[in-house]
Amino acid sequence: MALTEFQIGDQAILYDREATVAIYEKIDRSWAEACGCPSCKNFLSQRDRVYPPSFLKLLDQLGIDPKKESEIFEHIILADYRRNKLHAYDGWLNFVGEYVSGGAVFCSPDAEQFEFSFVTRLPGLGGFRDRPSIAIEFETPLRWRIPERPESHDTAGNKWIWTEKGEHIKVEPHP
Numbered sequence: 001m002a003l004t005e006f007q008i009g010d011q012a013i014l015y016d017r018e019a020t021v022a023i024y025e026k027i028d029r030s031w032a033e034a035c036g037c038p039s040c041k042n043f044l045s046q047r048d049r050v051y052p053p054s055f056l057k058l059l060d061q062l063g064i065d066p067k068k069e070s071e072i073f074e075h076i077i078l079a080d081y082r083r084n085k086l087h088a089y090d091g092w093l094n095f096v097g098e099y100v101s102g103g104a105v106f107c108s109p110d111a112e113q114f115e116f117s118f119v120t121r122l123p124g125l126g127g128f129r130d131r132p133s134i135a136i137e138f139e140t141p142l143r144w145r146i147p148e149r150p151e152s153h154d155t156a157g158n159k160w161i162w163t164e165k166g167e168h169i170k171v172e173p174h175p
């Protein structure tokens with residue numbers, strides 16, 4: 001395994017670009033494409049514009065296919081939802097490498113609000129299921145752009161909806 005060191009802010013990792021590319025080539029669809037819930041559909045409707053150029057460049061450096069995120073989900077509603085109708089999205093993309101040291105979340109300089117950090121122990125798709133990997137996790141607010149009413153599922157399997165008043169309510173455990 002040929003590991004290269006990378007550092008951003010006070011976060012440091014090691015990565016193997018070739019091994020990561022080889023795994024992504026065999027993953028046929030992303031989490032959001034496989035899930036198909038309204039929250040994932042909303043993400044897909046604007047995925048091409050979600051990642052700022054500097055983040056896309058970093059994904060390419062690490063060997064990550066930007067269209068094959070391992071998972072996305074929505075956080076609890078943003079305080080100013082009623083005014084801005086912004087949904088707080090979180091997601092991650094795995095790669096082959098090792099975690100060296102953590103640090104403060106990094107804010108992309110070429111986006112209004114796009115943060116990321118390196119994390120361990122998050123599950124990946126395809127070949128990332130069977131081998132140790134780490135992930136780059138991002139967080140960004142997105143508008144609701146599809147005709148369906150906002151609805152999402154969290155990682156614990158609960159279903160959440162947004163009321164007309166802008167409240168975020170857990171309605172049922174996901175079947």
Ligand SMILES: [Zn+2]
Nearest residue numbers: 035036037040
């Ligand atoms: Zn979904």
